[in-house]
Amino acid sequence: MDAGLLAQFVANGLMLGMMYALVAVGFTLFFGVLDVIKFSHGDVLTVGAFTGYSVYLGLKLLGAANPWLQVAAVILVACAAMGLLGALIARYLVMPLKSAPPLNVLLVTLMLGTVLRESVRLFYPDGANPKRFPRLLPTDAVALGDFNLRLDSVLLFLGGLAVIVAIHMLINRSKLGLAIRAVAQDEETARTMGINFSLVVLVTFALGSAAAAFAGVMNGLYYNEINFGMGLWLGVIGFSAAIVGGLGNIYGAILGGFLFAALQTVGAVALPFASAYKDVFAFAVVIAIMAWRPTGLIAEKSSERV
């Protein structure tokens, strides 16, 4: 295969992988602190993308035309709003069910996801139709043979990377991160050490949801199109990525995200049959990996989580 073409496939796969990883990190964070699976995560991403889109429309009405200002405002408001939504979900849906079987939380959040998705469809103006997300980033492109590298894709990738690095630093280098890790390890002991358990849980949910909002806006800026159903599929893939990487481990989630993107790309490119089966291929490999390593590629150490 031509080198330029190969580079193009790698660049596409990396972009896709970054979005999956951002979603997967959320799943892993929630599981880390509360041992719950929050299935509304993908739909929080959708709401985040639509919030960002509304902010853009609002700014346009106000006459703020600077694209950098618009990008900053779109990302900040979307992340802040979804962080708040995430914390509210944790406070009023997840924490009250803390001592109930984990299946209940899974079910409740699954239903909440449907509520969020359908609300966007029904209550957002013309919400059933796909929306054209604006191109806010510079679209300069470098063409090297078959490889077309666009500045906006590079910026988005770097942005995603920055978010993941920031989450990593927060968890491993800050006092708050220490508290999150302590809660993940042992709730009771953490409490006796004077850690505010509820606050830590709320912050963690806010953090994961804000990451999803970032992924949603990134998705919109990359594809220039958003729709009410976008989060459903991303949620399923992000969840699979988190599981296959090792639920409860951030590096596992990132690895899982990129692995899934790689599988999809390979499925579409290298297999002799039509690209229509790329998802079938990717999920089949995920099943095989799970049969081989039931706890994920990077198994969660019982002594250290998140």
Next chain:
Amino acid sequence: MKTFARVLFASALALGLAAGSAQAAKKTVKVVFIGPLTGGVSANGIGGRNSADLAVRLRNADSKAKYHYEMVVLDDECKPNVAVQVATKAASDPAIIAGATHYCSTTAIATVDTYHKFGLPVIVWGAVLPDITYGNDYKEIHRVNGTMINQNDVNAKFSIGQGYKTFAVIHDTTDYGKGHLKYFSEYVAKYGGRIIGTFGVTADQQDFNAELTQIKSLNPDAIYFGGLTPIGVRIRSQMDKLGIKAEFIGTSGIVSDAFIQGLGPLAEGALAFREGAPVDKLPGGKFFTAKYAEAGYAEGPEAYGAFAFAAMNLILDTIERVGPNRAKVTAALEHVSNVDSIVGPISFDAHGQNTVAAITKYVVQDGKWVVWEDSEYASGKRKLAK
């Protein structure tokens, strides 16, 4: 105050009675409209609903009409499973006599058995898959618009005539997309072109970079897309990101304003083909456009609105003639020949298919679908992608 209230009450009662007696003078007959009112192609569905509604309104305003019509509107969401549910709902209601049904081929083909089983006569107003009429011998199924066979014939001949010799095909893996692939491939071979790559994609896929990167390395003269507007928008937009300069050729599935709204300036120069003439060139186009504007719908009639109007109008004409009885309407629709309508004369063949041959070629120019012959591309002022 009390007397005033009493007077008000009395007059309201009187009005109600008057309205009631006017209603009672004419028997109310129910007909059904089914189309995609939500989801990616809802713009087409809503345009169709408004147009069918217009046909009913005009008939109800006509004092010579024998019946008062009530149109039941159902949403098939462009999903086969939902379509079967709503089709069953409509067909099992004995008060509903006939229906103008479906824009999406996947829903139209999924419901033919339902209509046949319940004996509900329907006229398809937008779906183009040939098998909807030709794949069965059901007397209940008719269609006013053409099939994708002629469309792909004209498409292949025209595209090859424009100098495109090699094509990459992206199609959705529903019956609709696969049908387009089949007929386009046949006609490309017939006219001496070559298909150098075929890519099946799911109807809700988001990322097409893997497929498009492969297409880029194949370097076709044009990309043929057999599918509907939502993923058409995504594919065209992602082509641009990868720097693919090939011409984008679509089918009737992308002839919608939503395609242009979703893409903005990127839509420029896209080609598409649709059976039937554009509204303003139709025999009754002026009448339709004027009445539509008069009725004040918030949304436009879109590409298939005129067909939905014609389908509903034909149903109402037939009910007027033979009475509100499903079997009689079905029987009467068997003998539709050269019946005048706003989309031109309608004649149903043995399969209930209207034999419209005319296919119109469209190109996007300055944010509008323009008939090829009227465009600056045809006059040589602008050039398609090479």
